[in-house]
Amino acid sequence: MSFYSSLGFLVFGSRLRRLSEYFLAEVNKVYEQAGIPFDASWFPVFYVLSRQQPIPLIDIADTLEISHSAVSQMVTSLRKKGLVKTAPCPDDGRRQLVMLTKKGTALLQQVQPIWTAITGAMEQLTDAHKQSRQLLEAIAQVEQQVQQAPLSERINAVLVKTQATT
Incomplete structure (x- = not known):
């Protein structure tokens, strides 16, 4: 029995983190092998934007159930890469609307088939047991x-x- 499995719930969070880090690294490997400059950590924001845009930054945070600050940092990073742009919300200038740029939209088109493949691969993986x-x-x-x-x-x-x- 491995060290981690022998400790049961005591290391439950550590095991989930290790598995999550493994999945993210493997998915990033697929993006890299396909020559797509995409990082798996961007997925949640890109996915929300694939469903609705423009969308207020606070709505992204609410949808993802993470802090406004975390989404703001991600959006700032994606904006610096030229993948998203922001504009003041017409109803409330304090709120920022987020949308993909042309470059971001092109990248979205490239990654969507990989998202479908990820779902298929995970279904195969979980069908084993x-x-x-x-x-x-x-x-x-x-x-x-x-x-x-x-x-x-x-x-x-x-x-x-x-x-x-x-």
Whole structure:
């Protein structure tokens, strides 16, 4: 048994991070091999923009369930690369609308077939074992549970219960 699997839930987050980093590196390898200057970390913003644009920056943050600051940093980076542009929202000048540039739209066209291939490859990967097909559902259930009660609260409750019995 490997070190990580022997520790069970104690390293659950570490195992998820390792797997995530592996997937991102492999996907980046595919982009590189195809000669496409795209980074997998850009995917969430590009995907949102592929569905709706222009879109307020705050709406991107809400959709991705990440901070306004994180999206702002990503958009700034993509703007410097000439892939997106921003404009003040006509209704509220404090809000920024985000949209793909011509260069960003061309890049989107290049990456979309890879996104389809990623889905196909992941379906093949998870078809190997019945439990693997349940992985996305299980992750969604864990995400819902931690929204109801954060992990830190759960850990502290167990600590309190453990200390009360000793």
